[in-house]
Amino acid sequence: MSSVTRIAIAVVERDGRYLVGLRTKQQTLAGKAEFPGGKVEANETFEAAAIRECLEETGLEIEIVSHLDSVEWDYDHGRIALEFILCRVGSQQEPRPPFRWVAGNELPNLDWPDANQTVIQKL
Numbered sequence: 689m690s691s692v693t694r695i696a697i698a699v700v701e702r703d704g705r706y707l708v709g710l711r712t713k714q715q716t717l718a719g720k721a722e723f724p725g726g727k728v729e730a731n732e733t734f735e736a737a738a739i740r741e742c743l744e745e746t747g748l749e750i751e752i753v754s755h756l757d758s759v760e761w762d763y764d765h766g767r768i769a770l771e772f773i774l775c776r777v778g779s780q781q782e783p784r785p786p787f788r789w790v791a792g793n794e795l796p797n798l799d800w801p802d803a804n805q806t807v808i809q810k811l
């Protein structure tokens with residue numbers, strides 16, 4: 689299988705902290721930290737997919753700020769093209785666990801998927 693799966697990632701910042709989850713045992717890259725995100729549907733923009741996935745996974749409504757990074761990565765489970773999109777959230781609402789707010793300077797201490805390394809260095 690050589691096709692590339694398009695993935696939108698919402699890097700959501702609020703007061704210097706970022707929305708971070710944990711990949712479950714049932715998922716690929718189990719136990720790794722993750723930003724909200726997932727597969728882009730047909731006829732959907734990366735931005736719309738980031739907003740949709742964040743709402744589905746965390747319960748938080750977000751707005752797009754800017755594009756952060758584009759990364760292509762070959763995992764054992766397939767090749768993906770990730771668009772990391774910086775987002776903000778208006779409300780003080782708390783995310784649905786396991787998502788939580790993590791200070792920017794703590795992000796490098798977490799165990800991220802390999803494809804996230806460059807974006808973590810930019811934050």
Ligand SMILES: Nc1nc2c([nH]c(=O)n2[C@H]2C[C@H](O)[C@@H](COP(=O)(O)OP(=O)(O)OP(=O)(O)O)O2)c(=O)[nH]1
Nearest residue numbers: 695697715716722723724725726727768801803804
């Ligand atoms: N949500 C999210 N996915 C990430 C990050 N970094 C990273 O490499 N990925 C990868 C893991 C998956 O291959 C893909 C996300 O797709 P997905 O969320 O729809 O996939 P999934 O885990 O629900 O399903 P699956 O891959 O187990 O079939 O992107 C990240 O920070 N957040």
